[in-house]
Amino acid sequence: MSTTDLVHGPLHLMILKTLTWGPAHGYSIARWIRQVTGDVLQIEEGSLYPALHRLEQRGLLESTWGVSENNRRAKFCLLTTRGRTHLGEESPNWLRFATAVGQVLQAAHGPA
């Protein structure tokens, strides 16, 4: 797993996961992640939007212009088939990785 994967990997996967519930615009994606994590993860807009564009470039999501819940013109993102596959393949890896990091950080014994 490369360094860029480590930095962007979780964010990308979280965005893709958010989209499995349906199309969403950037604002609602950020809000959803914040809610789900109980305000622990505050996604910065400075990372969110480049990530969205990067995912679109890689063909993992598509975008379309639509009308938001409060009648504003907004860009909605949709998960593509490739995006769904990617999510399915990568999520288990990240879960394993996160568990492994947890095991290390909570370790009761020092190195032998």
Add this chain to the structure above:
Amino acid sequence: MTSQPSWRRYLRFWGPDLHADVDDELSFHVRMLEEEYRSAGLSEEEARRAAERRFGEFNAVERECLHIGEESEYMVRRKEVWSSLLQDLRFGLRQLRRNPLVSVIAVFTLALGIGANTAIFSVVNGILLRPLPYRDADRLVVSGMSLPDYRDFEQRARSFEGMATWASYIYKIRVTDEPEEIRGGVVTSGFFALLSEPLFGRVIDLDNERTPVAVISHTLWQRRFAGERSVLGRSLDLSGTPHTIIGVMPPSFEYPDGSFDVWVPLVTAMAATPAQLENRSLRIFRVLAHLKPNVTPELATTEARAISQELARLYPQSNTGIEYTFISLTDLVVGGIRSALWILLGVVGLVLLIACGNVANLLLGLTAARAREIAVRRALGAGKTRLVRQLITESLVLALAGGSLGVLFAAWLVRLLPRVTDDLPRLSEVTLDARVLGFALLASVATALLFGLAPALQGARGDLNDVLKEGGRGGVGMRRGGALRASLIAGEVALAVIVLVGAGLLIQSLLRVVNQDIGFDPDKLVSANVGLFYFTEPAQRTQMLSQTLERVARVPGVERVAGGSALPPQSGQRGTGFTVAGRTPDATEQNGAWWIGITPGYFATLGTRVLRGREFNETDSGNGAAVVVINQDLATALFAETDPIGRQIQLTNPEAGPASRTIVGVVDDVRYAGIENPAVSAIYTPFAQTPFMWSYLMIRSNLPADQLVRPLRQAIAGVDPRMVPARVQQHDDIVGDLIATRSFLTWLLAAFALLALVLAAVGIYGVISYNVAQRRREIGVRLALGARPGVVVTEVIVRALRLVVLGAVVGLVAAFWLTRLLTTLLYDMRTTDPLTYVLGAVVITAIGFVASGLPALRASHVDPARILRE
């Protein structure tokens, strides 16, 4: 927050606007944040500020998103270009498959043209463009001097980093039973240091130059030692002196040419003849020098001139008027063939142009037939550029297919090359390397543009209205196309005429060289070299030679035999100065002549005419009166119109002795140094009065050399086995070797001329056939109305010949200008030789007649009834 004017978003009407999109996307987010804060109870103003704070550096985010967006757009565009190219390619291939005959003819025509160009370029590349395979080859210069002069130069010259000298020797070796003559170089210790490393073993250097060691060539190693590494340390007998082999040179080592097989130290080799080491007039030594950085060959020559003048002051007797110059080694090796090779490349380029003309014609036919399709596609909205690109892509497909096939053809030609000629320098370096392949690719692409552009533009111009009006006969733009075709034909004819005239000039030159009078008849003349240096007594040499001649005369198949010290037309072997009693030479006069010792019957055997006086006979023996025979050139130079018989002449070569000699005969000029150089003065003395250390047996025989070898060797071994000749050669072979490069170039050019003619003929035939096919209806109607078939035929031919004559005139004028480049390659004629031009015009007209006559005849067989029913 945003510096973009709001009108920008209207640009989106004409397509997506990346900038506006990103702007909108991010603004929406800020608006939403604002709302969020407002609903949490903040005032409008506070909410806005909080949202902006929350969002952070808006512009930075926007920039990053824009950057990603541009990247994506670029990727999309690239994909589009590739996919449309792929589409064009696929469509092109489909079109070509639909016209397999045209495609195959076009590809083969191009393969021929590109292949021939690639082959010639690989020769140019290997011989001229690649540097010589020596260390710092472009810094090496050469000259020729005597040894004492060389030593003085080595001391005085400041232009060089290193110098070496060497001389060429002929050695007789006997590794197996068959004796063999090989060429060797006696070299100073610096020789190899200037040139290159051995393949393995060592070279001659300061440590071993006083011992009898030898470095051998790669060919000798392969030929005589089966390429075994154990050759190092073995003994090699060079004309009776054993030498230890210490090294083998790589195959690329061909200095100064590929004919050298062995190198030995000069110090050791010349120990037996110390006089040569000190003889300032013996300028048989070749000098090799490495220029210091920043010193040009011109600068070195300037210094050499100064040193020469100093030497002339110090040694007026030997060095007056002697001025040494240096030329670059590259010029020495390839200078003789450089212009010829570039000319060949130019000529083969002209042939390719003709081929392009033919293919362009074929494609014009195709696009004309496709006029409907193209016009419909245009009407449906295909852009003109898009159509041109489509048609050019088809041409590229053709050209690349032709080019690939052409490279295979070139590879075959290059492999064939060593079997056709072994006379070009650096032939082993002619290969299809990356540069040659690059050339082939470039030639293919250029060809595609050349032959594809006109038909593509023509095709894309098609107008739907015209096509529909023509009622589906597919004759759109025919009038315009007709003019284009006509100029193609005229152009092809012009190019063919240029090549034809060039080839004609060279063929005539070759014929003049071959058919000229060289003073003797090389046909059925065989010669063998016998060494007489084993016999120290002069009288003994005379006796051994006459015994040998007696025995050889009895060998079956030998009609006449005589001895002579020269090998015409290859080498006169030895020269002399002379003085004539009662005549003071003027200062400009070249006071030198070949000096040749001959036995009675020499001129009769050679077939050389005796013009005045007599040939030598048995009375001109060692104790007879001192006599000479001179050649016509010398007789004219010395005595003009007066009779030279009875006049006295004295040879200044010390080995001729002090005697004043009476001129008893004048003979025709025999060429002794190449057959393209004019004959020079020659003085013949009776061998019995001046016994040389060697003699050639000149044999007039019905048998070829290879059948004479065995009986000849037996006969000579009967006199003394040491005299057995290593080489028995036919003089017509020697003549053949001397003209090998000339005939190679000539026949190559002739082959190109033939190719050019065939291509031009095919071109004329194609266009006229097409033209006749287009006019079938009209011709049919005229025949039905009573026109005589003969008139139709004449009309078609006349129309074609008008184009041919126009092309021929242009070609002749161009040839008149271009053939100046051939001046140095011609022999005994001018580039403006009228006969060649007339012949060229006649040949091309005849070809035009035949090529247009066939379709014309077919036109007259049109059946009016059928045409009218159609």
